[in-house]
Amino acid sequence: MSNNNKKWFSLNLGRKEKESSGACGCGKTSGGCGAASQSDQMTDAAFAEAAIHASIGEEKNKDGFEQVFDVKMDRRTAFKKLTASLLIGAGAVSTSCSVIGGDESKEKAQIDWEEQFKGNYKLMTDEEKNGTVDRLVRSYQLRTGKTISMSSKNAEEDVLFGYAFNISKCQGYMDCVNACVEENNQDRNSEMQYIRIHEMKDGKGFNFNEADDNYYHEVPAEGHFYMGTQCFHCDNPPCVEVCPVQATWREDDGLVVVDYDWCVGCRYCMAACPYDGRRFNWSKPEVPEAEINKNQHYLGNRMRKKGVMEKCTFCVQRSRAGKNPACVEACPTGARIFGNLLDPDSTIRWVLENKKVFRLKEDLGTEPKFWYFMD
Amino acid sequence: MRRLRVFRSLVKDSLDTITHGSKKYHLWMAFLTFGMLTGMYCYSIQLEHGLSVTGMTDRVSWGLYISNFTFLVGVAAAAVMLVMPTYVLKDIDFKQAVLIGEGLAVSALIMCLAFVIADMGGPSVLWHMIPGIGVFNFPNSMLTWDVLVLNGYLFLNITIPFYILFRHYQGKEAKSKVYIPGAILSVFWAVGIHLVTAFLYQGLQARPFWNNALLGPRFLASAFAAGPALIILVLAIIRSFTEFKIQDKTIKKIAMVVTVAAQINLIMLISELFKEFYAPTHHSESAYYLFFGLDGKDALLPWIWTAIPLNVLATVLLTFHKLRNNFKVLFFCCFILFVAIWIEKGFGLIVPGFIPGPYGKIAEYTPTGIEIGVTLGIWALGAFIFTILAKTAIGIELGELKYKKNKEN
Ligand code: SF4
Ligand code: SF4
Numbered sequence: 200m201s202n203n204n205k206k207w208f209s210l211n212l213g214r215k216e217k218e219s220s221g222a223c224g225c226g227k228t229s230g231g232c233g234a235a236s237q238s239d240q241m242t243d244a245a246f247a248e249a250a251i252h253a254s255i256g257e258e259k260n261k262d263g264f265e266q267v268f269d270v271k272m273d274r275r276t277a278f279k280k281l282t283a284s285l286l287i288g289a290g291a292v293s294t295s296c297s298v299i300g301g302d303e304s305k306e307k308a309q310i311d312w313e314e315q316f317k318g319n320y321k322l323m324t325d326e327e328k329n330g331t332v333d334r335l336v337r338s339y340q341l342r343t344g345k346t347i348s349m350s351s352k353n354a355e356e357d358v359l360f361g362y363a364f365n366i367s368k369c370q371g372y373m374d375c376v377n378a379c380v381e382e383n384n385q386d387r388n389s390e391m392q393y394i395r396i397h398e399m400k401d402g403k404g405f406n407f408n409e410a411d412d413n414y415y416h417e418v419p420a421e422g423h424f425y426m427g428t429q430c431f432h433c434d435n436p437p438c439v440e441v442c443p444v445q446a447t448w449r450e451d452d453g454l455v456v457v458d459y460d461w462c463v464g465c466r467y468c469m470a471a472c473p474y475d476g477r478r479f480n481w482s483k484p485e486v487p488e489a490e491i492n493k494n495q496h497y498l499g500n501r502m503r504k505k506g507v508m509e510k511c512t513f514c515v516q517r518s519r520a521g522k523n524p525a526c527v528e529a530c531p532t533g534a535r536i537f538g539n540l541l542d543p544d545s546t547i548r549w550v551l552e553n554k555k556v557f558r559l560k561e562d563l564g565t566e567p568k569f570w571y572f573m574d
Numbered sequence: 575m576r577r578l579r580v581f582r583s584l585v586k587d588s589l590d591t592i593t594h595g596s597k598k599y600h601l602w603m604a605f606l607t608f609g610m611l612t613g614m615y616c617y618s619i620q621l622e623h624g625l626s627v628t629g630m631t632d633r634v635s636w637g638l639y640i641s642n643f644t645f646l647v648g649v650a651a652a653a654v655m656l657v658m659p660t661y662v663l664k665d666i667d668f669k670q671a672v673l674i675g676e677g678l679a680v681s682a683l684i685m686c687l688a689f690v691i692a693d694m695g696g697p698s699v700l701w702h703m704i705p706g707i708g709v710f711n712f713p714n715s716m717l718t719w720d721v722l723v724l725n726g727y728l729f730l731n732i733t734i735p736f737y738i739l740f741r742h743y744q745g746k747e748a749k750s751k752v753y754i755p756g757a758i759l760s761v762f763w764a765v766g767i768h769l770v771t772a773f774l775y776q777g778l779q780a781r782p783f784w785n786n787a788l789l790g791p792r793f794l795a796s797a798f799a800a801g802p803a804l805i806i807l808v809l810a811i812i813r814s815f816t817e818f819k820i821q822d823k824t825i826k827k828i829a830m831v832v833t834v835a836a837q838i839n840l841i842m843l844i845s846e847l848f849k850e851f852y853a854p855t856h857h858s859e860s861a862y863y864l865f866f867g868l869d870g871k872d873a874l875l876p877w878i879w880t881a882i883p884l885n886v887l888a889t890v891l892l893t894f895h896k897l898r899n900n901f902k903v904l905f906f907c908c909f910i911l912f913v914a915i916w917i918e919k920g921f922g923l924i925v926p927g928f929i930p931g932p933y934g935k936i937a938e939y940t941p942t943g944i945e946i947g948v949t950l951g952i953w954a955l956g957a958f959i960f961t962i963l964a965k966t967a968i969g970i971e972l973g974e975l976k977y978k979k980n981k982e983n
Binding site: 315318319322389391395397407408409410412428437440441442443444445446460461462463464465466467469470471472473474475477478479480481482483505506507508563564565 | 623624625626630631632635636690693694695696698699700702703708709710711714715716717718721774775777778779780781859927928930931932933934935
């Protein structure tokens with residue numbers, strides 16, 4: 200995804216600008232928003248695609264991906280059949296072939312089977328996306344008798360999500376952290392949290408080394424200020440580049456997401472993230488049935504399994520439904536601001552244009568879509 | 575058809591050799607089998623409960639497995655230091671050593687792959703990584719490069735010795751026209767596997783400890799010291815336990831390779847230390863943690879302060895011809911060098927990359943018993959495979975294993 204005229208310290212907005220003229224609507228006059236280079240990028244990618252390994256290279260642009268996808272499905276189907284015959288030979292699929300098994304257990308086995316061999320969500324057509332979502336909902340019903348709703352809503356046109364954090368306002372209440380855990384069905388046993396609130400000493404500046412991101416005392420503590428971090432949804436995300444199977448990617452509305460069913464759990468992305476944005480399921484995640492948030496999205500808060508990566512998705516199940524992420528809604532001080540960077544009337548744009556904003560580790564060229572500012 | 579028959583007979587003969595041997599041999603194999611079974615048991619626990627049974631956490635997300643993987647890629651790459659002179663430069667001295675070296679490469683590579691799989695959270699969906707069936711993020715992800723080069727190297731290192739042994743088995747000379755191109759290719763390939771493995775870490779801007787241009791070259795230098803050092807030790811053992819004749823000259827030449835590589839490695843280490851400690855920056859903290867500990871957290875100190883003196887001592891001893899030519903000293907040096915580099919390039923490289931964390935958090939890592947069990951199991955697996963390969967190869971080279979035309983009926 201490296202674009203050739205990348206400006207490291209620019210606000211890389213307006214990615215989806217349609218006109219090809221140099222002018223763009225990102226509200227920046229520096230010309231570094233990267234919108235103008237869009238068409239070049241596509242041809243570059245297409246060219247590289249053709250040049251490198253027609254057989255194993257992976258489609259990055261969606262235009263030409265149908266043809267390749269057809270081939271892939273064929274191969275996968277062949278593989279599926281092959282494995283199936285092997286397993287049947289070993290008698291390992293007794294349930295799915297058994298005549299005695301009830302309809303439900305047969306259906307469950309059928310679903311598990313389909314799920315095990317489905318493709319990468321990123322490359323699925325909308326029908327296939329719906330198919331897998333339906334299967335997951337049905338499988339949950341079969342197993343627990345409860346009904347969840349799961350969305351596979353795609354990114355909308357002309358939307359690019361961004362986030363701003365007001366350091367002056369944050370008091371370290373951690374309501375955002377709790378709201379996030381509840382909203383996103385994170386594992387309760389390991390107390391997984393996407394958000395970390397760093398408590399820093401006044402007069403020391405942004406000194407993360409001496410900050411405490413694991414405090415248990417009354418806040419706001421005298422002589423301290425607070426700063427939250429989470430996945431910054433980088434516009435040039437290193438975590439996406441390194442994934443060997445493209446199980447994690449940047450969606451068109453800027454969200455960096457993970458397909459939990461495609462991830463192989465190598466944790467390379469975790470090593471590549473400079474912002475401590477990723478979390479791994481070291482054991483089987485557990486949420487008490489009563490606490491499960493049943494309003495889910497395939498790429499968001501649906502139930503995960505052990506051995507896969509997960510992370511903040513800006514609450515894709517909420518943000519794509521026009522709501523604010525749970526952390527924004529929960530914050531009692533109004534320190535958190537979320538919105539569409541391409542909408543000139545949004546609050547987030549107002550903040551970016553009127554406040555002195557900065558981002559963390561800008562020298563790394565990751566272009567986070569998460570800004571900090573002070574009143 | 576004939577080839578097939580020869581192959582069948584080769585398999586049968588080698589099965590015969592590897593199941594027969596002295597008492598010591600049987601004890602050794604039983605010991606390794608026990609190690610493997612323990613490893614498998616530990617791995618089954620890991621499969622059931624997830625990677626939470628290891629010492630790894632969100633803060634230090636790679637540990638013992640990846641450390642060993644990194645080190646073993648180096649061992650595998652080092653076989654090439656013997657391949658080149660033998661096949662290409664027609665240096666007869668190395669001929670016997672090279673088969674052993676390639677056997678070592680094969681077992682090291684299998685161990686590498688085993689370590690990677692042990693480290694995966696979802697081994698059951700590993701097919702997602704198979705090009706064509708899954709999605710292979712090539713060329714963006716260095717991990718896919720690594721998969722390609724490691725498997726390619728494995729293929730080369732199986733086919734070349736197999737061809738040679740297969741010819742010798744039938745009492746024929748191996749045609750140099752056939753294997754020399756392969757041998758030359760594997761020379762470049764070996765450098766490739768190690769460089770690519772270094773790039774795996776070097777390419778991460780998030781981890782300043784790794785994101786350093788010296789990492790790749792240093793990987794190579796330390797690999798070409800540790801790998802041949804292991805080969806010397808193995809040759810010494812083979813020499814004393816089998817009929818296989820390995821001349822002193824051969825061992826001395828390999829010792830030369832070890833020495834030069836160890837010296838270069840030491841120079842690079844000094845350069846690295848200078849950069850980290852003369853004008854320390856925020857990015858030097860990992861090195862500080864490794865060598866001196868940070869905030870009273872110092873789990874790696876005993877390791878690194880064992881490794882550095884051993885490394886220096888071995889390099890200094892090896893530098894003097896007199897000492898190096900004394901086999902007792904040589905074997906001792908090879909052993910301590912091997913241990914030193916294992917620490918430096920395993921634990922000493924992988925763990926500090928994560929400490930301090932992206933926001934300065936210092937969370938330490940200690941491997942658990944299960945993790946150690948799996949690790950030992952994989953090492954046992956490697957040793958087991960190597961023993962089988964070496965025993966067959968030695969049998970063929972000594973002429974004990976020979977294809978007899980009419981034996982089959
Ligand atoms: S913050 Fe980390 S996990 Fe989030 S997009 Fe950036 S690199 Fe990826
Ligand atoms: S852990 Fe999963 S998402 Fe991360 S790099 Fe590996 S396969 Fe990709």
